[in-house]
Amino acid sequence: MNNGSVKVLVTSGRTLSQGRAMEKGKMTSDYENAVAVCELDSTAMESLGIKNGETVVVKSDIGEIAVKAKLNKQLVPGIAFIPCGPYFNFLLDSYTQHTGMPGFKSLTVSIDAAPGAKILTVEELTKMIKEAT
Amino acid sequence: MTEANNIFKDVPCTFCGCLCDDLIIEVDGDRIVKNTNGCPISKERFVGHTENRCLQPTVNGNTVTLEKAVERAVELIASSKRPLIYGLSSTENDAQREAYRLAELARGVVDNTTSVCHGPTILGAQESGEAAASLAEVRHRSDLVIYWGANPAAAHPRHIPHYIRQPGEYIKDPKQDRKIWLVDIRATTTARMADRFIRIEPGTDLEVLQTLRALIRGNKLDATEVGGINITELEEIAAAMKSAKYGTLFFGLGLTQSWGRHRNIDAAIRLIQDLNAHTKWGMMPMRGHYNVSGANKTSTWVTGYPYAVDFARGYPRFQPGEYTAVDMLARGEADVLLNIAADPVAHFPRAAVSHLMKIPVINIDPKINMTSQVAEVNIPAAIAGIECDGAATRMDGLPLYLRKIIEPPQGVIPDRDILRMMIKSLEKVMK
Amino acid sequence: MTEHLVLKNGVVFDPMNDVDGEVMDICVSNGKIVEKVPGNAKVIDLKGSTVMAGGVDPHSHILGSKLNVARLTSPEVNRYHPYPATRKTRSGVAGIIPSSYATGYLYSAMGYTTVVEPALPATKALGAWEEIEDIPGLDIGMLPLFCNSMISFKYIEEGDISGLAAYIAWTLKKVGGLGVKVVNPGGTYAWAYGKNVCGLDDEVPEWDVTPRTIMTGLSDAVQKLGLPHQMHFHPTNLGKPGNVYTTMQQLDALKGTKPSGKKKETVHLTHMAFDCLGVVEEGMANWKDVASGGLTFADYYNKNKHFTTDLGQITFGQSMTMTGDGPFQHSLYLMTGGKAKWSNIPVDVELPGGAGIVPFTFEPKSSANAVQWVGSLEFALSVKDLWRLFLSTDHPNGGPFMKYPLLMSWLMSKKQRDLWLEKVHKFASERSTLAEIEREYTLNDIAITTRAAPAKILGVEKTKGHLGIGADADIAVYGFNPEKTDLAKNPDLILKYFTQTKFTFKGGQQISKKGVIAKQLPSRVISVHPELNEDLSRRIDRELEEMMSKWFSHSFSNYPVPKRYREHLEMPTVIDATSIQA
Missing domain, CATH: 3.40.50.740 (Rossmann fold)
Structure with a gap:
């Protein structure tokens, strides 16, 4: 068991529960539960020493944020997935290669176990960004 | 649209670019109480329209x-x-x-x-044009359907069940006569619905597409693998694409948002154009909103x-x-x-x-x-499409008239x- | 509000009423031309100006999905042609494929008031109606495509012309169409299989139909319905050297259709410049041996009176080819060595193979382009009866509609032709007789081929294309005195005066002055609604519901364009087709 960080490429995208929650409303707990998630493969989970549903902190060049870890057996080692939404975007730089399109599909991050760390609500997240500006 | 006893038929769904227009919506007073035929997200949109x-x-x-x-x-x-x-x-x-x-x-x-979303798709088309597809035609004729960097199971839940895994005029058995492949960096839920999943390394779409173009043109490549796929498998994929009668490439944000952006799309467009020298192929972006x-x-x-x-x-x-x-x-x-x-x-x-x-x-x-x-x-x-009318365009360019089902909230x-x-x-x- | 107007002292060219350059007054009341107006009418003195009816353009791609795909894929053709907003008008772009508002304004500035979009996929008609909201100042018609539709094939296969006619009637009513367009019958369908057709009796995949049975079936159905506009026909083999011969074969094949009314013509062959390429004597059907087919076709035209035509003149420079002829567009893309941007748009059930779009530049120094350019001019200057002909560039295929004045200058001025023959590849002179042709179109000839004849060909001559009593007060006033201006000797003046009218009136309202839009009027839509008898109507409703539910991917009830998009724009002409038996 190794409790050090894991470096992965994290990609974002749609999930069914994210879509449903978004249609219901973004200020619902459904939405937060759907998007404040990081899907990891089993080797990453093992290496972090965490169980399904425990909190991890995901760190990119521009910031870090706590989300809930979720085992996805279909993922290959080295790749993680965070549903598209404010938690992923908090970590993402705005460079578009002059195309208008940010790099939603390829963000290098390191992940640390953070059992018990608080996951911000959508409102708290908004407030935090606002206060930092 | 037909309307009787507060039941509205043939209602277009206003969630994703599929614009499925076979919804049956039931209204009780000022609320929608039932959405028949819609996907889970559609149901949330219609039945949950008063929330939040x-x-x-x-x-x-x-x-x-x-x-x-x-x-x-x-x-x-x-x-x-x-x-x-x-x-x-x-x-x-x-x-x-x-x-x-x-x-x-x-x-x-x-x-x-x-x-x-598909901005890079448009930029790619501005480089190279685009041989498009249309949804009924795919159903009637397409014997090989490839999803590339798209996850319809999550983002367009009825795309496969409503449009693709359906019999058409010249594809009688949609399971036997039409093959569905998925190309992606991870095995998404869509992989379970596909007949074949081809995993590629992240950020290698452009190389894989260009390799397929080279192989389809009959060139031999001095490489053993590209994008994590063995060259013999790539040769076999190229041969299968060339021998399809009517192929369709549906592509998603896995292609537009990843490394390469519009260059990926440009390569995909050119691949489809090249294939039209041999057989019939079309392509369609999986439009989200x-x-x-x-x-x-x-x-x-x-x-x-x-x-x-x-x-x-x-x-x-x-x-x-x-x-x-x-x-x-x-x-x-x-x-x-x-x-x-x-x-x-x-x-x-x-x-x-x-x-x-x-x-x-x-x-x-x-x-x-x-x-x-x-x-x-x-x-x-x-x-729109629930509380006021209007028009919208399906992912293949088909315009549809959206319905007003109920009154919007006061004011x-x-x-x-x-x-x-x-x-x-x-x-x-x-x- | 009643508006009365007198246009005084203009020199009028109104060939439908045998007026050829007479000074006269035109009275306008409530948007119509009338015999006289009350004394308080507004008077505009047009002394020394040329007056014609508003221009009528029955073949110009001004809207729809293929045009929007062209705009979307080729921003570079519009980038250097901004069209700024004014206090009265909207902004846009005005390159070879102008944006919607600019399209309306530019036509108004040229004195054109009626324009027909000749290729509408009926399934997508809702989008077309929305777009018309943003194309101001015109009366607009649309021609749905019926030539590669599985539904047409089903009726043609069964020899059921009543069913075919009823399908056409149903569609024209449900989507607001004006007539029937036929493009490469069977060929575009075959393109869904990567194939094409070329001979009249070629097989079409999966169906027991041929180009011959499709085109004759549709032209019979059009006559059976008694539609005012004859079948609008883009033949097979478009853009192939030597196709003048196959075009004449196809026109021969259509002679069997009996005209149903007074109008003798049963087919309109469109953009003949693309359909009538010849070859040199003993040459092969290839680009090396291409020659003008203009004289050959003029001879055929002079002898055969069952058809009308338009030029589809190429004008050199950047153009945007777009046709419902998918396999042709693909071959054009291959001709560029696969360098061009090739787009293809299939349409569910109605156009399985798909329309195509390829940006193309016609080069004066290209032998092939020079020969195509000269062929249609040679034709236009060799035909006897101008009443069966109108001027067009097949906008934006041969060039944008803004180049009509240039086309007029070639027809009106031998001097201009000689100048251009110097500029273009020598094959234009060597492989045609243009250099020897002395004929110059008169203003009356221009009035025929840009107003009167196209109005008659469209079947809207009651209200369009002339200045007689009862006509719509769509009027173009050009800022030159025909008695004092020698246009033939000064071709630059043709460009100057015909690019911008002095005034354009639409329905009696002045909408532009010296090219500046004075008033933005909403466009209207001209359509034809054939009434079927109850039996046939019931039958077609049932059969179409069955076929459309099975074949389309959207619901049958969502096919028609809803009233909400139509009722404020549409001016349908109801025609009686109840005599067609179920």
């Missing part, structure tokens, strides 16, 4: 009349130097057309959500350009990377944002969101979203009418 609503216009959090909210919005726009109008993909065409008029009048920039195709279409006919349009000089100019919303915000250029039917606070990267929080935001949306939380002016809107009006009020008021100010 913004019901009153507000300025700085205080409830005001619609007129007051419009007045404040117009003040903000009139006094700005570089207004940005954004969103428009989850509303109907008339609202979009009014937004262009407003942008022209305010000499601002108008961009739709294309810039963060139900009317993002409509936003491109209306913007194109009114302004000449599909998105990222600047009216600063009194005529439209097009420059993605410059007049696209993320860039306008991340550069700190926009000094007011009018957001219509989108949620940039949730969906833009952080620097763009940070700037957005420094400038006045006017937010028009039926629901409370993350952008409402930071907007100075919030104006509630009727939900709430459609996006287009809010925008007309703003235009009328701004016209007076600009005189």
Whole structure:
């Protein structure tokens, strides 16, 4: 068991529960539960020493944020997935290669176990960004 | 549409670009109680239409009349130097057309959500054209369907069951006579629905596409694998694509948002064009928002350009990377944002969101979203396709008429009418 | 509000009423031309100006999905042609494929008031109606495509012309069409299989139909319905050297259709410049041996009176080819060595193979382009009866409609032709007789081929294309005195005066002055609604519901364009087709 960080490429995208929650409303707990998630493969989970549903902190060049870890057996080692939404975007730089399109599909991050760390609500997240500006 | 006993038939769904128009919607009083045929997301949209609503216009959090909210919005726009109008993909065409008029009048920039979904698809098509496909034709004729970087099981839940795994005029058995392949960097839920999953390494789409082009042209490559796929498997894939009778490539944001952006699309377009020298192939972007195709279409006919349009000089100019919303915000250029039917606070990267929080935001949306939380002016809107009519465009370009099923909440009006009020008021100010 | 107007002292060219350059007054009341107006009418003195009816353009791609795909994929053709907003008008772009508002304004500035979009996929008609909201100042018609539709094939296969006619009638009513367009019958369908057709009796995949049975079936159905506009026909083999011979074969094949009314012509062959390429004597059907087919076709035209035609003139420079002829567009893409941007748009059930779009530049120094350019001019200057001909560039295929004045200058001025023959590849002179042709179109000839004849060909001559009593007050006033201006000797003046009218009136309202839009009027839509008898109507409703539910991917009830998009724009002409038996 190794409790050090894991470096992965994290990609974002749609999930069914994210879509449903978004249609219901973004200020619902459904939405937060759907998007404040990081899907990891089993080797990453093992290496972090965490169980399904425990909190991890995901760190990119521009910031870090706590989300809930979720085992996805279909993922290959080295790749993680965070549903598209404010938690992923908090970590993402705005460079578009002059195309208008940010790099939603390829963000290098390191992940640390953070059992018990608080996951911000959508409102708290908004407030935090606002206060930092 | 037929309507009897508060049951509406053949209703188009206004969630994703599939615009499935076979929904049966049941209404009880002022609420929708049942959505038959819709996918789980569609059901949430229709049956949950009253949840999380913004019901009153507000300025700085205080409830005001619609007129007051419009007045404040117009003040903000009139006094700005570089207004940005954004969103428009989850509303109907008339609202979009009014937004262009407003942008022209305010000499601002108008961009739709294309810039963060299939913008690169359009840029690729501007390099190379595009051999498109259409949905009924795929059903009737396509014997090989490839999804590339798309996850319809999550984003377009009925795409496969409603349009593709269905018998057609010349494909009698959709399981036997039509093969569905998926190319992606991870085995998504769609992989379970596909006949074959081809995993590629992240960021290698361009190499894989170009390799397939080379192989289809009969070139031998001095490589043992590309993008994590063995060259013999790639040769076999190329041969299968060439020998399909009528192939279709559906592609998603896995291709537009990853390393390479529009170059990936350009390569995919050229691959499909090359294949047409041998057999028949078409391609289609998996458009997300139900009317993002409509936003491109209306913007194109009114302004000449599909998105990222600047009216600063009194005529439209097009420059993605410059007049696209993320860039306008991340550069700190926009000094007011009018957001219509989108949620940039949730969906833009952080620097763009940070700037957005420094400038006045006017937010028009039926629901409370993350952008409402930071907007100075919030104006509630009727939900198109549920509370007001309009037209929208399916992912293959088919226009469909959206229904008004029930009345919007008291005092709430459609996006287009809010925008007309703003235009009328701004016209007076600009005189 | 009643508006009365007298246009005094203009020199009028109104060939439908045998007026050839007479000074006369035109009275306008409530949007119509009338015999006299009350004394308080507004008077405009047009002394020394040329007056014609508003221009009528029955073949110009001004809207629809293929045009928007072209705009979307080729922003570079519009980038350097901004069209700024004014206090009265909207902005846009005005390159070879102008944006919607600019399209309306530019036509108004040229004195054109009626324009027909000749290729509408009926399934997508809702989008077309929305777009018309943003094209101001015109009366607009649309021609749905019926030539590669599985539904047409089903009726043609069964020899059921009544069913075919009823399908056409149903569609024209449900989507607001004006007539029937036929493009490469069977060929575009075959393109869904990567194939094409070339001979009249070629097989079409999966169906027991041929180009011959499709085109004759549709032209019979059009006559059976008594539609005012004859079948609008884009033949097979478009753009192939030597196709003048196959075009004549196809026109021969259509002679069997009996005209149903007074009008003798049963087919309109469109953009003949693309359909009538010849070859040199003993040459092969290839680009090396291509020659003008103009004289050959003029001879055929002079002898055969069952058809009308338009030029589809190429004008050199950047153009945007777009046709419902998918396999042709693909072959054009291959001709560029696969360098061009090739787009293809299939349409569910109605156009399985798909329309195509390829940006193309016609080069004056290209032998092939020079020969194509000269062929249609040679034809236009060699035909006897101008009443069966109208001027067109097949906008934007041969060039944008804004180049009509240039086309007029070639027809009106031998001097201009000689200048251009110097500029273009020598094959234009060597492989045609243009250099020897002395004929110059008169203003009356121009009035025929840009107003009167196209109005008659469209079947809208009651209200369009002339200045007689009862006509719509659509009027173009050009700022030159025909008695004092020698246009033939000064071709630059043709360009100057025909690019911008002095005034354009639409429905009696002045909408532009010296090219500046004075008033933005909403466009209207001209359509034809054939009434079927109850039996046939019931039958077609049932059969179409069955076929459309099975074949389309959207619901049958969502096919028609809803009233909300139509009722404020549409001016339908109801025609009686109840005599067609079920």
